[in-house]
Amino acid sequence: MTVTGRFVVLLALGAVPLVLLGNDDGVAVAVLLGWLVLSVALGLVDLGLAASPRAVALERNLPARVRLGETATSELYVTNHGARVLRGRVRDGWAPSAGASSSRIPVRIPPGERRRVELQLTPFRRGERRVTSATVRSIGPLGLWARQATLLAPGVLRVLPPFTSRKHLPSRIARLRELDGRTSVQIRGQGTEFDSLREYVRGDDVRSIDWRATARRNDVMVRTWRPERDRRVVVLIDTGRTSAARVGDEPRIDTAFEASLLLAALATRAGDRVDLLAYDRRVRARVQGATGAELLSRMVDALAPIDPELLEMDWTAAPALVRSVTSQRSLVVLLTSIDAAGSSRALLSVLPQLTRRHMVVVASVTDPDVLASTRVRNDRETVYRAAAAERALLDTARVAAAIRHLGADVVTASPADLPPALADRYLALKAAGRL
């Protein structure tokens, strides 16, 4: 139960008769009491005439998922099963990060009828945004007092990672096509596969001339190659403690998601099989055996609700995990952070097991702020800051050198650049036939 602004105004209007009539003490008190009793009586009558907010059925119509940064429409159907006209407001109890456009919507529902309450949701956080209840406030016909009840109407909206790096996808796919049909001189490597024969054009390497085919035809024929297909790519995302840190505007884990999505999109287009694992001390997400568009949708769906755990990543389980996905030689991409020798020791200790069988790429986000602060050296404070930043960069460089020494590859870039950098590294490896 509550009162409205109109009731407050009604009470305040009591000042008029009070001042006009109440020069005498007794009369004034009588006028005051009379006005209060009149107001409250009107309020009670109003309350009695208000429709019941409980005799209401709620039905939700929600899109199952929405990309972060996009807008979804939430529909709530309110059916009035009561005997009176329901006037008032409906508040849909979305969590703040669901970004509801307006939470209090006026409604007027005649008995037995149904109205739609529409909200625009623009979530500003990834994950599952939930709503458990809606509150109906039914105001009486005089608009003085109101009844209110909170009704259960659960709903959930999964907010997917934005995949903003998909803007890099067309250019990378174009590069992938360029790899197709090249002659061996440009991309010669162990792993490239014979694709087809075509006529020789000037500029082709004479070593790639297929003399047997040339003998069969009147033209000089060259062999062409295509990048190998049906390779395995295993993406392992570290969701441990260090992935919670923010670099720039987003946590490391979000950058890792972006990078893995771009890599998966590219690799599945290139005909490779992509498997995804998110792990800290337990498997947080696993996407296996999907290809094409289904792969991406399953990946975003699996990654959406994952938040970093405040646990140390258990690297010792990583080789077994990769083995559980595939026993073939594959490209293993570890999305983690390499900060200091101490915190990367666990990673370094298991890398040999992985590099023995697989091609391993360690991708890590670097902080552009740190790089920038090495250049600012104006006074004592900034010099010390620059020194600390240099030290951090040195630590990272040392860990990267150790990783390279163990036979793995390292990709480091700022949050915006990491996804395309990782995709480029994949393309380079593919072109070199090292997968």
Place this chain on the structure above:
Amino acid sequence: MPPITGPSGGSSTVDADPEPTTARATTPTVRGVLRRGSFWTVFAFLLLLVVVLGVLLRGAGGAIGGVLEADNPAPRGGMAVAEVLESRGIDVRTAGTLEEARDAVADAADTTVLFYDADGLLADDRLDQVGDLADDLVLVDPDFTALAELAPGVLLAGGAGTDTAIAAGCALPVASAARTLPAEDTGTYRVDDATLGDDARVDTCFGVADEAFALVRVESGGRSVTVVDGDPLLTNDGVIERGSAALALGLLGSSNTLVWYIPTLGDVEITGPPPLGELTPGWVTPLILLALVVTLAAAIWRGRRFGPLVIENLPVIVRASETVEGRARLYGRVSARGRALDALRIGTISRIATALRLARTASVDEVVAACAAATGMQPADVHAVLIGELPRTDRDLVSLSDRLSTLEAAVKSAVDPTGSRPT
């Protein structure tokens, strides 16, 4: 209302409108709240009942009512004496103002007036009128002004100064009937013969020491004024001590009517300009009350929550650069100049080595030599900047870091004068 159900009269048709399924409400109903809170409601009601009964049974004791008031049952009240006198057939009338006292006195000759003005509320002219109320006046614990007006010649003599009982020691019948009085806390009076009227007859009883008495009676012109200290003589807890009761009943019960007059604020004459309350119109106070009610209603209007709070887990925000900042502050706090400069130098040397396309395994001396060759500087200077000099103050540190930056820029411009190659 539009008809929802099927055609009327078709009793065999299945009802088209299924049982409406309303959403389950989490807000408790009023009835539910009452039922759940019934225990506490009953508990609070019982508690209130017990308190009210307790107050009634205990007789509203404590601080209610003033000292020596006839309806005050507290230890320092005067109800005991008044009740006993009433039971003896004496008409005890209480009065709060002089006017009430005057109305209460029916027959001046057959009335005793008990006058007790501890706060000195009565002005001189009113005190004078008290003397004319009745023939028999008992002044209880009078102050200097009251004594001067009503019993001239009787003066205050302070406390009794002894713990032993005081004997009556006079011929006054009421006093000799009482025999002894407790001396504790009793005020005494003495008589100044010079200011005493000529025709006055003085009885002094219960003498303590040199001319100090607990009871003084002055009779002149058919009127008698008795001066006595009422506390603890007349109080509920003091009246049972020794002969107090006898004295009290004897003093106050000599007439058929007793006017128990204790002045109140009504006796104080109002002087000065009229108070603010009389100048303001009658609606001001109710208007303030109305404003309070309106404020309360507005608070409910704005403050009533539209449904429960929505709970959301928020992520912790940790900046990755925190460790760098922390390390920088540590360097600064302990002035780790050498360590800081080492970090800067290693970074610079590795960048210079990259710029000069030296091998990753190149030693520092090779870098120095290559650097000097590229920039045309003296190898000794380059060596000093990159390795040799030690910073002794923070100023040295800053200048060395500047020279490192300059050297790095010089190498880069020497290698790539156009600056087109990104580093």
